Amino acid sequence: MTELILQSGKERSVMRRHPWIFAGSVAHLKGRARVGDTVDVLADDGRPLGRAAFSPHSQIRARMWTFDSEETIDHAFFKRRIAAAVAARAALPELRDQQGLRLIHGESDGLPGVIADRYGDTVVLQLNSAGAEKWRDALATALVQASGCVRVFERSDSDVRGLEGLEARTGTLHGGEPEGPVVIEEHGVRLEVDIRGGHKTGFYLDQRENRWLARTLAAGRSVLNCFCYTGGFSLQALAGGAASVLSIDSSGPALEGARRNLALNPQLSARRAEWRDADVFEELRALKKAGARFDLIILDPPKFAPSAAHADRAARAYKDINLLGFRLLNPGGLLMSYSCSGGIGIELFQKIVAGAAIDAGADARILRRLSAAPDHPVSLAFPEGEYLKGLLCQAV
Numbered sequence: 001m002t003e004l005i006l007q008s009g010k011e012r013s014v015m016r017r018h019p020w021i022f023a024g025s026v027a028h029l030k031g032r033a034r035v036g037d038t039v040d041v042l043a044d045d046g047r048p049l050g051r052a053a054f055s056p057h058s059q060i061r062a063r064m065w066t067f068d069s070e071e072t073i074d075h076a077f078f079k080r081r082i083a084a085a086v087a088a089r090a091a092l093p094e095l096r097d098q099q100g101l102r103l104i105h106g107e108s109d110g111l112p113g114v115i116a117d118r119y120g121d122t123v124v125l126q127l128n129s130a131g132a133e134k135w136r137d138a139l140a141t142a143l144v145q146a147s148g149c150v151r152v153f154e155r156s157d158s159d160v161r162g163l164e165g166l167e168a169r170t171g172t173l174h175g176g177e178p179e180g181p182v183v184i185e186e187h188g189v190r191l192e193v194d195i196r197g198g199h200k201t202g203f204y205l206d207q208r209e210n211r212w213l214a215r216t217l218a219a220g221r222s223v224l225n226c227f228c229y230t231g232g233f234s235l236q237a238l239a240g241g242a243a244s245v246l247s248i249d250s251s252g253p254a255l256e257g258a259r260r261n262l263a264l265n266p267q268l269s270a271r272r273a274e275w276r277d278a279d280v281f282e283e284l285r286a287l288k289k290a291g292a293r294f295d296l297i298i299l300d301p302p303k304f305a306p307s308a309a310h311a312d313r314a315a316r317a318y319k320d321i322n323l324l325g326f327r328l329l330n331p332g333g334l335l336m337s338y339s340c341s342g343g344i345g346i347e348l349f350q351k352i353v354a355g356a357a358i359d360a361g362a363d364a365r366i367l368r369r370l371s372a373a374p375d376h377p378v379s380l381a382f383p384e385g386e387y388l389k390g391l392l393c394q395a396v
């Protein structure tokens with residue numbers, strides 16, 4: 001097999017089980033390898049370190065499939081990895097019966113570049129690396145076997161594919177198109193998931209626990225849900241007995257989805273819900289001007305900083321919305337504030353929120369630190385996997 005030889009000293013990161021090999025760490029390739037081929041990875045003294053998928057067009061030149069240099073990368077390998085990931089979730093009571101569940105969380109499940117989300121009996125598969133792309137069929141087959149789902153739909157249309165030199169690709173991989181919209185239940189609330197065109201694989205499964213937390217805090221409160229997408233937090237707040245829920249998003253299709261979701265849940269009080277098609281930055285200012293106040297504010301913006309290079313601009317955007325959020329809180333009010341930017345760590349995020357509170361003249365404290373649900377685990381060897389962080393703050 002073709003050998004990828006690392007620069008001297010660059011074996012250390014691989015020996016700590018970090019799965020990425022950057023272009024600058026590669027000394028040379030012994031033999032030929034095409035896009036996505038499996039290569040043996042060796043230290044510069046010839047020590048075998050494991051096997052990786054080769055990606056000649058990416059700055060991440062190779063991604064480790066295994067740190068066992070004897071392990072063969074074949075259909076059986078993917079079957080084992082996927083069965084282990086599915087079993088790990090089934091072992092957690094809070095995940096066991098979820099209809100919407102992340103089955104494979106990329107690097108943290110030992111499958112770099114592979115995302116698989118289950119919605120009922122449909123798996124949505126997203127392949128984000130050359131290696132993952134190469135094993136599409138093996139992955140789809142193993143997912144059906146391990147999950148018991150009847151179909152696999154591919155949503156390989158994320159921006160990162162461009163960095164790997166891969167074209168976007170969506171469509172059915174197994175079992176045909178689902179009949180009609182895919183609907184899941186989350187904490188007893190029905191939600192339509194647009195697997196063909198929705199964000200990510202259709203839904204933000206990572207916020208499942210945080211939506212539950214919002215529900216437990218909502219009773220009797222006036223709620224403002226910013227960046228509401230298809231209304232996940234809004235509907236849970238209504239289910240929790242919110243007095244009112246104002247939801248803002250700048251995407252028409254997302255708001256249409258939110259309205260449809262509300263209609264799917266006749267048990268919820270629709271007259272307490274208001275949807276507003278607006279830019280959050282502008283609308284928060286307008287609400288402040290109008291003298292509005294809320295008891296619970298949720299800020300779950302899109303990724304302002306995909307990487308550390310965008311951190312400065314992103315920090316200003318986070319500061320801005322959090323500052324406005326604190327200004328709109330009633331005394332004793334709660335702010336749930338999130339960042340899903342890989343380029344902003346939890347320490348920096350907390351500093352930004354603290355700065356926002358000071359500038360807003362708010363005396364606030366952290367009640368809880370929040371993160372993604374446990375079907376989005378973070379491998380200790382791969383801290384980059386921790387992208388979603390949040391704070392539940394209370395103003396006094």
Ligand code: SAH
Binds near residue numbers: 231233278281
């Ligand atoms: N909280 C949601 C997920 C939010 S995703 C959930 O639990 O499902 C981020 C959302 O922000 C998207 O729906 C996007 O349309 C919206 N968005 C992005 N920029 C915006 C802006 N400036 N103003 C309002 N909405 C925006």
